[in-house]
Structure formats: C-alpha cells, structure tokens
Amino acid sequence: MEKKDNTFKIGDLVMVSPDLTLLNDWIVGKVIKIRNNPFVGIEIAIEDDKGRIFFGEKNYFKLQKENDLCTR
Known part of the structure; x- marks a missing residue:
C-alpha cells in the first residue's frame, strides 16, 4: 500500500473536513x-x-x- 505524503507548510491551500468545522461541506x-x-x-x-x-x-x-474545486 502506497503512503500519501501529507506534508503541509504555511501558505498552503488546504481543504478542511466537516467533521472538524461542523459545517455541511469541506471548506478551503x-x-x-x-x-x-x-x-x-x-x-x-x-x-x-x-x-x-x-x-x-x-x-x-x-x-x-x-x-477538488466545487463547480456548483
């Protein structure tokens, strides 16, 4: 199984799970x-x-x- 590199750095644009934000959708x-x-x-x-x-x-x-961008 290949392991994904989840290295983050200051300034990166990331998506945040609704499990953390308690909102309906992922946010950027x-x-x-x-x-x-x-x-x-x-x-x-x-x-x-x-x-x-x-x-x-x-x-x-x-x-x-x-x-990953939403196009609604």
Whole structure:
C-alpha cells in the first residue's frame, strides 16, 4: 500500500473536513500555523476567506488540488 505524503507548510491551500468545522461541506483555507502538539501530534491552523479560523489534527486536512474545486 502506497503512503500519501501529507506534508503541509504555511501558505498552503488546504481543504478542511466537516467533521472538524461542523459545517455541511469541506471548506478551503490557507495554513497559518503548524505546531507539534505533544498530546495529538501535528496540529494545523487555517483561515478561510471569511476570516474564520479552524485548527485540529492533521488528519482533518488535505491539500487542495485543482480537481477538488466545487463547480456548483
């Protein structure tokens, strides 16, 4: 099984799971902070285009790819 590289860096555009945001859909935001939390591991903080900030374990985030854009 191939392991995906989930390396994030400040400034990356990422998608955030509704499991973290409690919204209906995945949202896109820019990574503003990355830290190593001794209790949960890597923790990512993002800010979306509305100025909202979400943070949590890295497994709630995925790098945004062009084909991930919603075209509703």
